[in-house]
Amino acid sequence: MQLIIKDLKKHYNKKETFALDHVNLHIDQGEFISILGLSGSGKSTFIRCLNRLIDPTEGEIYFEGQEITKLRGEALRLYRRNLAMIFQHYNLIPRMKVLTNVLVGRFGYLSPLQILLKQFPKEDVEKANEALQKVGLLSFAERPIKTLSGGQQQRVGIARALIQQPKIILGDEPVSSLDPVTAKEIMLLLKEINENRKITMMINLHSVELAKTFSTRIIGLNNGSIVFDGPPSALDEVEINRIYR
Numbered sequence: 001m002q003l004i005i006k007d008l009k010k011h012y013n014k015k016e017t018f019a020l021d022h023v024n025l026h027i028d029q030g031e032f033i034s035i036l037g038l039s040g041s042g043k044s045t046f047i048r049c050l051n052r053l054i055d056p057t058e059g060e061i062y063f064e065g066q067e068i069t070k071l072r073g074e075a076l077r078l079y080r081r082n083l084a085m086i087f088q089h090y091n092l093i094p095r096m097k098v099l100t101n102v103l104v105g106r107f108g109y110l111s112p113l114q115i116l117l118k119q120f121p122k123e124d125v126e127k128a129n130e131a132l133q134k135v136g137l138l139s140f141a142e143r144p145i146k147t148l149s150g151g152q153q154q155r156v157g158i159a160r161a162l163i164q165q166p167k168i169i170l171g172d173e174p175v176s177s178l179d180p181v182t183a184k185e186i187m188l189l190l191k192e193i194n195e196n197r198k199i200t201m202m203i204n205l206h207s208v209e210l211a212k213t214f215s216t217r218i219i220g221l222n223n224g225s226i227v228f229d230g231p232p233s234a235l236d237e238v239e240i241n242r243i244y245r
């Protein structure tokens with residue numbers, strides 16, 4: 001089991017209700033999980049607890065057997081290498097060229113001085129070019145990010161995730177800013193990566209159709225609680241209404 005999540009809870013303010021409430025999950029390596037839920041149901045909070053961008057209030061998360069909710073310093077940095085993230089608004093550096101943005105994915109492996117001086121080892125530059133080839137953007141390596149379309153920018157975000165050599169890719173609504181055709185292309189790319197490299201995908205989505213087309217498993221959140229956990233074939237109208245009520 002790659003991830004075991006036990007009784008995870010998060011509240012941002014002691015007086016408020018839980019953003020996550022008693023979340024319990026077992027996740028195997030290589031699953032493609034889509035997370036559905038209304039705005040505010042806890043999707044972002046959940047995936048950010050996994051890479052510790054947010055500290056859960058209670059509960060435990062085991063990654064390959066190691067409890068990670070209390071990790072600090074170097075141990076946390078090493079853990080975080082395993083999880084790459086892609087974002088709705090890409091989180092790229094617009095004035096920098098595509099290749100440099102991809103190389104940011106190696107930061108977890110470099111010293112602060114190497115990062116400051118942008119001294120990337122030759123192998124890392126090779127890895128970045130390979131990743132750009134994989135996402136179909138090798139000829140864009142020298143272009144500034146700001147000259148790329150949204151779909152191309154998300155491909156750069158995926159290349160940056162890939163050179164981190166993660167075991168899990170977390171997606172926080174990675175296709176919500178894209179038109180339906182481009183959104184499908186990006187989901188297809190994530191699916192190929194998932195199948196070829198056995199990288200686990202955990203992707204927040206607002207589209208039931210995309211979740212059903214690309215996932216092996218769908219998790220539905222409502223008010224911070226899991227109200228559906230199953231294969232796409234089990235997500236019928238009744239279950240959809242349970243998630244979006």
Ligand SMILES: Nc1ncnc2c1ncn2[C@@H]1O[C@H](COP(=O)(O)OP(=O)(O)OP(=O)(O)O)[C@@H](O)[C@H]1O
Binds near residue numbers: 019037038040043045
């Ligand atoms: N930094 C914060 N401080 C206080 N409350 C927060 C914070 N971040 C999220 N929340 C609250 O936690 C709950 C879950 O929010 P979260 O962003 O995880 O939902 P979401 O399902 O990802 O929503 P969306 O689809 O709109 O991105 C919401 O009620 C939200 O208002």
